[in-house]
Amino acid sequence: MSKGPVNPPAYWYGDLPVPVGARLLSGVYAALSGLRRGAYRKGWFKRRHPGVPVLVVGNLTAGGAGKTPLTIALVERLRAEGWNPGVASRGYGRSDAGTARWVDTRSDASESGDEPVLIAQRTGAPVRVDKDRAAAAKALADAGCDLVICDDGLQHYRLARDIEIEVVDGRRRYGNGRLLPAGPLRELPERAQDCDFRVVNVGTGGADTGFGEWSMRLLADAADPMLGGRARKLGSFSGQRVHAVAGIGDPERFFATLRDFGIAVVPHAFSDHHQYQAEDFEFGSRELPVLMTEKDAVKCAAFADDRFFSVPVRAELPEAFWVSLLDRVAAKASHYRGAPGNTTA
Numbered sequence: 266m267s268k269g270p271v272n273p274p275a276y277w278y279g280d281l282p283v284p285v286g287a288r289l290l291s292g293v294y295a296a297l298s299g300l301r302r303g304a305y306r307k308g309w310f311k312r313r314h315p316g317v318p319v320l321v322v323g324n325l326t327a328g329g330a331g332k333t334p335l336t337i338a339l340v341e342r343l344r345a346e347g348w349n350p351g352v353a354s355r356g357y358g359r360s361d362a363g364t365a366r367w368v369d370t371r372s373d374a375s376e377s378g379d380e381p382v383l384i385a386q387r388t389g390a391p392v393r394v395d396k397d398r399a400a401a402a403k404a405l406a407d408a409g410c411d412l413v414i415c416d417d418g419l420q421h422y423r424l425a426r427d428i429e430i431e432v433v434d435g436r437r438r439y440g441n442g443r444l445l446p447a448g449p450l451r452e453l454p455e456r457a458q459d460c461d462f463r464v465v466n467v468g469t470g471g472a473d474t475g476f477g478e479w480s481m482r483l484l485a486d487a488a489d490p491m492l493g494g495r496a497r498k499l500g501s502f503s504g505q506r507v508h509a510v511a512g513i514g515d516p517e518r519f520f521a522t523l524r525d526f527g528i529a530v531v532p533h534a535f536s537d538h539h540q541y542q543a544e545d546f547e548f549g550s551r552e553l554p555v556l557m558t559e560k561d562a563v564k565c566a567a568f569a570d571d572r573f574f575s576v577p578v579r580a581e582l583p584e585a586f587w588v589s590l591l592d593r594v595a596a597k598a599s600h601y602r603g604a605p606g607n608t609t610a
Contacts, residue, residue, distance in 0.1 A: 272534075273328065277449045278440045291447035298420075298444075298452065305422040313399035314425035315406035315413055318597040321426040323419025325456055326449040329514020329537060330434040331466035331580070333380045333560065334483055336416045338580040340388040342587055343412060343594070351410030353401035353424075354381045355417065356394030358538035365395035365404070374564045379538060380416060382563045387577075399424040412594065419460075420451055427597040428590070431460040433478070434515065435467040461593065464582070468518055479586045485522050488556055488574035491566065499576070502556070503527035508548050510557035512539035519558055519576075528556075535561075543568040 276283050283291075304310045320339065324330040336352060343350045356362070356378030366372075368381040370389070377394055385392045391408055395401035398421045402413040418424055419431065433439075440449040457463060465478045487496040503526055511519040512535035520532045531553065535545070541564045546555060555572045557565070562575035 273449060274446075276441060276447075277443075278437050283441070283443065283447045287447040288443075291444045294446070295444050295453075302422065302452075310423070312423060312425040313403065315399075315402040316601055317406045317411050317413060318428070318594055318601065319402060319413045319415060319424065319426040320428045320430065320594070321415045321418045321421075321424070322430045322432060323415075323417055324432045324434075325419070325452050325454065326434065326437075326439060327445060327451060328449065330432045331464075331481060331483060332417050332432050333383060334578055334580040335430070335432055335464060335466075335481060335582075336414055337384055337387050338582065339414055340384070340390045343414075343591075344388075344390070346591060348412050348594075349410055350412045350414055351391040351393065351405030351408065352381070352384050352388075353398050353405060353413055353415045353418070354378065354384070354392065354394050355396055355398065355421075356381050357417070358540070359394065362396055365393065365397075365400065368392040368394055375540060379560050379563050383559050384416065386563065387559075397423065411598070428462075428593055429460040430462045430464055431457050432481075433463060433465045435465045435480075436518070437515070462586070462590065464586075468522070479582060482581045483522075483578040484581055485576050485578045488576050490571070491562060491569040491573040491575055492571055497574070499523070499526045499528070502554065505529060506531055506553055508533060508546075508553050508555045510546075510555060510561055511535065512541070512561050513537055513558055522578075523556060523576075539564075541565050 275281050305312060322332050322336050324332060340350050359378040360375050366377060368377040368385045370386045372382050374382045381392045381394050391405055391410055393401040393404050398415050398418045402424055405413050415424060419429060439454055442448060444450045463478045464481045466481050468483055486499055488499055489496045506529040509520050509523050509530045510533045513519065514537050516534035520530050523530050554574060556574050556576055559575050559577050
């Protein structure tokens with residue numbers, strides 16, 4: 266079962282020929298995005314900096330690559346090291362995109378965005394959504410955050426940044442290597458050379474990475490009842506049929522994770538950031554458990570019943586990555602100590 270445009274065009278990640286119209290539009294996209302980048306590089310458009318270190322997490326492709334699990338891991342590790350991080354986000358898919366707002370554990374995902382609400386629930390960190398990520402970063406710094414993490418802001422050049430982390434889907438990589446809409450790329454692969462770190466999401470598999478890349482595994486081992494109660498081991502569903510729900514960039518990754526535990530998956534793929542309604546879960550086989558990603562679960566609390574389980578994941582990265590990142594953050598922080606906020610870069 267699927268709702269909406271779940272899968273990208275087959276030619277993005279396959280060998281099929283790209284339609285002529287898509288190739289022509291891709292040329293227009295390349296010209297416009299190049300002019301925009303050039304305008305910021307030459308200073309024609311001004312960048313804004315909040316006066317505390319800014320760490321941007323993003324990707325070069327359209328769709329999910331694992332940015333939100335990495336953002337959560339960054340918040341947790343940086344806080345453990347004594348930092349007070351805040352998270353800036355656009356809040357993609359929210360109903361009132363023009364309104365900036367603070368996000369907390371009680372926020373409505375339809376107003377604040379599913380990923381910001383998930384980050385707030387998992388970390389308790391200050392989260393600010395604003396289509397102007399530079400304004401969100403300034404609000405976080407003014408609220409006392411000594412470091413800003415921007416979730417999905419690699420192409421938001423208005424926000425000046427100190428550290429860039431590119432997240433790559435280890436299974437799909439850059440697809441056919443073409444720019445939108447002929448391919449999945451927002452920017453050409455050469456843009457990655459400007460990033461400080463390249464993190465490759467290898468899912469639950471091994472470290473299939475190349476030179477200069479850091480592997481990130483997404484670990485899942487439990488299912489949390491959405492009505493509350495004790496978590497169940499994922500392995501306890503082994504041999505059972507379950508309805509598996511995923512409205513993320515790559516639903517098949519979630520389904521494969523469940524299958525790795527011997528679970529008989531009845532897959533239900535929805536479009537990324539899908540706004541769920543109770544009728545979306547009228548599957549017929551009502552007695553089966555419903556397992557979904559955390560990002561989906563934050564949008565289903567209002568009508569969840571005892572069949573519904575959320576499957577959290579945690580990002581695991583090599584310790585050497587954290588040592589390198591923390592050294593870089595500390596060096597950047599020393600530059601801003603004593604400097605006023607809202608500086609211009």
